[in-house]
Amino acid sequence: xxxxxxxxxxxxxxxxxxxxxxxxxxxxxxxxxxxxxxxxxxxxxxxxxxxxxxxxxxxxxxxxxxxxxxxxxxxxxxxxxxxxxxxxxxxxxxxxxxxxxxxxxxxxxxxxxxxxxxxxxxxxxxxxxxxxxxxxxxxxxxxxxxxxxxxxxxxxxxxxxxxxxxxxxxxxxxxxxxxxxxxxxxxxxxxxxxxxxxxxxxxxxxxxxxxxxxxxxxxxxxxxxxxxxxxxxxxxxxxxxxxxxxxxxxxxxxxxxxxxxxxxxxxxxxxxxxxxxxxxxxxxxxxxxxxxxxxxxxxxxxxxxxxxxxxxxxxxxxxxxxxxxxxxxxxxxxxxxxxxxxxxxxxxxxxxxxxxxxxxxxxxxxxxxxxxxxxxxxxxxxxxxxxxxxxxxxxxxxxxxxxxxxxxxxxxxxxxxxxxxxxxxxxxxxxxxxxxxxxxxxxxxxxxxxxxxxxxxxxxxxxxxxxxxxxxxxxxxxxxxxxxxxxxxxxxxxxxxxxxxxxxxxxxxxxxxxxxxxxxxxxxxxxxxxxxxxxxx
Amino acid sequence: xxxxxxxxxxxxxxxxxxxxxxxxxxxxxxxxxxxxxxxxxxxxxxxxxxxxxxxxxxxxxxxxxxxxxxxxxxxxxxxxxxxxxxxxxxxxxxxxxxxxxxxxxxxxxxxxxxxxxxxxxxxxxxxxxxxxxxxxxxxxxxxxxxxxxxxxxxxxxxxxxxxxxxxxxxxxxxxxxxxxxxxxxxxxxxxxx
Numbered sequence: 001x002x003x004x005x006x007x008x009x010x011x012x013x014x015x016x017x018x019x020x021x022x023x024x025x026x027x028x029x030x031x032x033x034x035x036x037x038x039x040x041x042x043x044x045x046x047x048x049x050x051x052x053x054x055x056x057x058x059x060x061x062x063x064x065x066x067x068x069x070x071x072x073x074x075x076x077x078x079x080x081x082x083x084x085x086x087x088x089x090x091x092x093x094x095x096x097x098x099x100x101x102x103x104x105x106x107x108x109x110x111x112x113x114x115x116x117x118x119x120x121x122x123x124x125x126x127x128x129x130x131x132x133x134x135x136x137x138x139x140x141x142x143x144x145x146x147x148x149x150x151x152x153x154x155x156x157x158x159x160x161x162x163x164x165x166x167x168x169x170x171x172x173x174x175x176x177x178x179x180x181x182x183x184x185x186x187x188x189x190x191x192x193x194x195x196x197x198x199x200x201x202x203x204x205x206x207x208x209x210x211x212x213x214x215x216x217x218x219x220x221x222x223x224x225x226x227x228x229x230x231x232x233x234x235x236x237x238x239x240x241x242x243x244x245x246x247x248x249x250x251x252x253x254x255x256x257x258x259x260x261x262x263x264x265x266x267x268x269x270x271x272x273x274x275x276x277x278x279x280x281x282x283x284x285x286x287x288x289x290x291x292x293x294x295x296x297x298x299x300x301x302x303x304x305x306x307x308x309x310x311x312x313x314x315x316x317x318x319x320x321x322x323x324x325x326x327x328x329x330x331x332x333x334x335x336x337x338x339x340x341x342x343x344x345x346x347x348x349x350x351x352x353x354x355x356x357x358x359x360x361x362x363x364x365x366x367x368x369x370x371x372x373x374x375x376x377x378x379x380x381x382x383x384x385x386x387x388x389x390x391x392x393x394x395x396x397x398x399x400x401x402x403x404x405x406x407x408x409x410x411x412x413x414x415x416x417x418x419x420x421x422x423x424x425x426x427x428x429x430x431x432x433x434x435x436x437x438x439x440x441x442x443x444x445x446x447x448x449x450x451x452x453x454x455x456x457x458x459x460x461x462x463x464x465x466x467x468x469x470x471x472x473x474x475x476x477x478x479x480x481x482x483x484x485x486x487x488x489x490x491x492x493x494x495x496x497x498x499x500x501x502x503x504x505x506x507x508x509x510x511x512x513x514x515x516x517x518x519x520x521x522x523x524x525x526x527x528x529x530x531x532x533x534x535x536x537x
Numbered sequence: 538x539x540x541x542x543x544x545x546x547x548x549x550x551x552x553x554x555x556x557x558x559x560x561x562x563x564x565x566x567x568x569x570x571x572x573x574x575x576x577x578x579x580x581x582x583x584x585x586x587x588x589x590x591x592x593x594x595x596x597x598x599x600x601x602x603x604x605x606x607x608x609x610x611x612x613x614x615x616x617x618x619x620x621x622x623x624x625x626x627x628x629x630x631x632x633x634x635x636x637x638x639x640x641x642x643x644x645x646x647x648x649x650x651x652x653x654x655x656x657x658x659x660x661x662x663x664x665x666x667x668x669x670x671x672x673x674x675x676x677x678x679x680x681x682x683x684x685x686x687x688x689x690x691x692x693x694x695x696x697x698x699x700x701x702x703x704x705x706x707x708x709x710x711x712x713x714x715x716x717x718x719x720x721x722x723x724x725x726x727x728x729x730x
Contacts, residue, residue, distance in 0.1 A: 005720035012726060077728075080721035083629070083708035086636050093636020095645070095701065101693045104700075198722055206724040256638070318718055351716045352708030356700050361680050366612035369707065373717040402640040441684075441692075464692040 001373070002316040004198055009206045015219040016074040023222040025072065028231030028251030031261040039065040039227070040534070042247050042267040044234040044282065046070075047113020048519035049503030050273035051213025052154070053527040054221035060531040064226040065265055066218075067249055069233040069278075070110035074214060078204030082352040085203035089117050091277075094356070098393065098407040102463035103303060104356070105277075105405070106471040110204075111230050112214030113275060115516060118471070119201045119322040119348065120190040120210055122160040123513035124151045124521070128336045132386060137508040138481025140489045147521050150528075154520040158211040159193040162186075168199070168320025171346045173309060173376045175325055177427035178344075183329040188345075190321065191516070199319040199348055232263060235401070237270065237286040243497045244270045269534060271500045272493075273523075276300075276473030279505040280395040281403030283477065289495035294486040296395030298478055299405060300510040301470035302381035303413055305420045306347070306357055306439030308368075309376040309428035317375055322348035323514075330380075330423055331512050337387050340416030342380040343512060344423065349377050357467055359441055368437075368445075378428060380420035385475065385509030387412060392510075395476050405473075409463045417468065418461045425452045439467030472515050477505040484508075491526040502526055592627075594634040594642060599649050600627055603702070605668045609676045610699060611706055617715035626706045633705035648697055661691050 019025050040062040043050045050066060058064045073088060086094045091107040098105065108114030125147065133139040154160070167175065178185035195209040208215045222228065231252045238246045247270060249263040272279045280296035288295065327344040334341060349372060357377075358368045384390050393407030409417075421438040426449055428436045435445035436452060440459055446452035459465070479487045486494060487506050493499040502523045504515050511518055531537075589597040607623035608615060615621050634642055651657045659665045662683040664675075671679060683695050706712040714720055 001719070003719040004722045007722040008725055009722055010725040014726070075724070076726045078724055079727045080724055081708070081710055082713065083632060083705075083710075086708065087632065088636075090636065092638045092641045093633060094704065095634075095637040095641040101697055200721060203721075206722070206727070255635070350708075351713035351718050352704045354716070355707040356704040359696070359700065359703075361610045361684065361699055361703070362612045362677060365703065366614050369614075369716050371717075398640045400639055402638050404640065460687075464689065464696055 001314060002319050004319055007198070012075050012207055014075045014208065015215055016072065017076070019072070019222070024225070024227040026227065026229040026232075027072070028229060028261070029071075029253045029259065031232070031251035031263060032259045034262045034264075036264040036266060037065060037227070039063045039265065039267045041065075041269045041271060042067065042265045043271045043273055044247065045113060045273035045275060045278065045503060046111050046218060046228070047108065047213060047273065047275055047503065048115050048516050049275070049523045050271070051112065051115065051217035051221075052520050052523040053271055053273060053502045054226055055217035055224075056524065056527040057531050057534075058221040058224035058226040060535050060537065062531070062535055064221060065267065066221070066226060066228045067232055067234050067247065067265065068111050068228065068230045069252065070108075070230065071254075072111045072228070072230040073204065075204070075206050075208050078200075078206045080200045080203050080206060082203065082350045085117070086352070089204055094353075098405050100406075100408075100463055102409055102468055103301060103407055104469040105301070105473065106469065107275070107277070107473060111228065112212045112218060114471075115212035116204055116214050117202050118514070118516060120192055121323045121326070121345070121514040122155070122158070122189045122191045122517040124148070125518040126332070126512050128332055129509065129511055132336050133480075133508050137478065137484050139479055139485070139508065140481070142489060142522065147525060150524040151517060151521040154517060154524055155189070158191040158216060158520070160189045160191045160517065162189045163321055163324040165197055165321070167324040168317075169313070169315045170317040170320070170348065170376045171324045173378060173428060173431040174327055174344065174346060177431035178327050178329065180430040181427065183327055183427070185325055185327045188324050188326050190324070195321065197321050199322055201322050202348060229263065229265075234274070234282055235285065237282065237288065237499065239286065239288065239496055241289055244499050269498050269500070269530070271502050272477075273501075273503040275503045276476050276505045277395055277403050277405055279501060279503055280476035281397060281401075284395070284397050285401050288493070288499070290486070291495065294478070296476050298385065298392050298508070299395050299407075299476035299505075300385040300392040300474045300507070301407065302472040302510050303384055303409075303417070304382065304469050304471070305380045305417045305424070306467055306469070307378045307421060307424035307428055308358065308437045308439070309378070309431065309433035310371055310435040310445060311374050311376060311432065312434055314373050315376045316373055317349035317377060318372075322346075327427075330420070331383065339419075340387065340390065340412060341383045341512065342416060342420040342423070343383070344427065345379050345381065347377045347379045349375055357439060357469070359467060376428065376433070378424040380424055381472065381512075381514075382413060382416045382420060383510055383512040384413060392475060414461045414466070417466045421466070422453065422456060425449065425456065441465050441467070472510065474504045474507040474510050474515060477501045478508040479506045480508055490529055500526070500530060592631045595627060595631050598653060601669055602649060602652055602667070603627060603630070605671065605676060606680070607702070609673055609680055610702060614706055614712060614715060618711045621711070626702070629709045629712065630702055630705040633701055633708065645697065645701070648694060651694075652698075661686060661694055
């Protein structure tokens with residue numbers, strides 16, 4: 001039986017160890033008064049978009065201030081306990097869900113954003129997706145050939161390479177299942193250097209092998225003189241309808257409650273990089289000019305379905321690189337804008353998330369969760385937003401200004417959920433599973449593919465019946481031409497002169513791949529262009 | 538007793554302001570269909586007592602509501618940890634809530650308030666009685682009826698309550714190890730949070 005619980009991790013270099021001595025770091029929890037700070041560029045958010053922007057602009061010699069709602073935590077803080085991780089590093093703990101409760105959303109909330117907790121899969125944006133953006137939304141200059149140099153630059157920066165070690169038993173399901181069925185599969189490129197292959201990407205990498213923003217671009221920006229304000233929520237952009245003049249920032253205490261302090265950050269250039277959900281919410285709170293009422297609209301998830309395979313041999317789905325193989329057999333099977341396509345991957349299973357996804361209660365639920373060491377979990381990422389019947393969701397504000405995402409599940413998406421569950425169940429039986437259960441409240445474990453296929457034909461594919469989640473939020477501030485884009489193809493907000501959006505919220509649809517490298521590459525291109533305009537090299 | 542509980546709630550409902558009505562949100566709007574007494578209860582304007590002693594978020598009435606559910610919900614999951622009981626699971630739930638935003642927690646508390654109403658329990662689970670007044674076998678049936686209820690709201694309420702409760706227990710190191718998971722490597726630099 002695999003057991004890493006006695007393995008010791010020590011003597012890891014943490015770039016944030018002496019941060020207060022060498023860098024300009026402001027902890028919002030200690031800010032109870034009012035003061036004003038000034039910079040050349042203020043960046044709201046420190047995830048994939050904010051991190052890449054900060055490095056490029058600070059190295060150009062521009063004074064950068066970064067604002068982050070999450071607290072600063074680094075490898076010294078990552079206990080690898082699930083509860084600690086969800087509470088400290090994720091948006092709303094794990095209580096974030098779409099408005100009708102049907103889709104649980106996992107998103108990072110810490111310095112480094114979701115890059116600190118993602119599973120490291122690093123894909124270039126598919127050419128089909130980029131062409132669709134050009135054809136349907138008038139996005140320009142983002143053909144695959146235009147972006148490839150930026151993808152390459154970020155791959156080199158972040159150590160992205162196809163995973164060279166053998167997959168863990170969980171990911172081996174993709175290989176065995178797809179080979180037997182004659183389906184496409186290949187190795188996932190990961191942003192790691194010296195990975196220990198222990199499997200805790202989702203709880204904050206304790207060895208700093210994962211090349212998240214926390215250990216790459218952000219330290220580089222700090223070295224170049226940037227200031228980080230963490231535990232501080234950008235409440236709103238102060239603007240006169242033409243330009244943003246300042247960002248109003250509310251410092252937060254250890255319990256995420258306002259300290260009562262107020263920071264006003266003034267800068268001639270403002271970058272929103274809070275990601276899908278947070279950036280649209282900031283613009284809504286700020287009542288930015290939005291003549292076509294596009295802010296927050298067309299927000300997309302890779303709606304994700306699940307299937308659990310029970311194997312005779314140990315799987316230990318909690319250990320080892322969490323994602324190392326994938327299948328694009330169905331990603332563009334019906335063309336770019338036909339029936340919804342889906343990418344097949346595996347997900348790591350730790351006890352808490354497993355119990356939540358298996359659902360149910362009492363003896364049957366207990367029985368299922370105690371099979372964890374022999375469980376494998378496949379996922380399908382549904383590529384939403386390409387068809388006219390898939391408008392995605394809408395970000396709006398709760399009374400207290402927090403964002404919420406309404407994401408009605410159309411028949412188009414639910415049909416994709418059904419087909420993706422069938423594919424996963426078939427794949428897991430082909431991989432040798434003894435029993436397979438689709439993620440559905442009414443579905444038991446089935447003993448054979450034949451039995452499963454017949455029984456699954458009668459399941460109700462409805463919200464809250466099908467188990468759905470998502471770790472990928474995109475759109476809500478889409479780029480496009482003058483008629484269709486809230487931001488232009490360089491990320492400039494069309495209705496305020498000095499506001500830029502450099503994050504996943506600019507994508508006009510979902511992607512069909514895990515988003516991080518798409519955000520890195522596009523942001524590198526747009527931030528580079530911005531740096532050239534602000535301060536030619 | 539259960540009938541009395543509802544009556545006392547109905548009579549204790551303070552005046553509900555229009556603004557309070559508008560702020561009820563999803564669960565509150567549902568409570569309106571169960572009678573104005575529910576709405577009065579949900580506004581919290583009759584003086585919320587705050588968290589129970591030793592808890593950061595859960596209130597005494599939440600503990601009384603949820604305590605009897607923990608054993609039938611977690612089945613052997615509690616017994617597998619020596620010395621663990623329902624209150625430990627509730628403490629874990631309280632810790633999970635610490636990760637939430639005010640808005641996310643607010644919705645959960647609206648659901649918990651709703652479940653204080655006999656009418657809501659009857660609607661969701663087919664049983665009017667407070668959970669504390671049901672025997673363990675009866676509670677299993679109550680949960681099963683609720684889980685089988687294919688109304689959209691019942692499904693949402695069932696998932697909204699049971700999913701975080703289950704997760705809260707199994708994200709604890711001691712609860713997690715009862716699944717066969719040996720636990721994470723030891724990051725010696727990290728202080729336990």
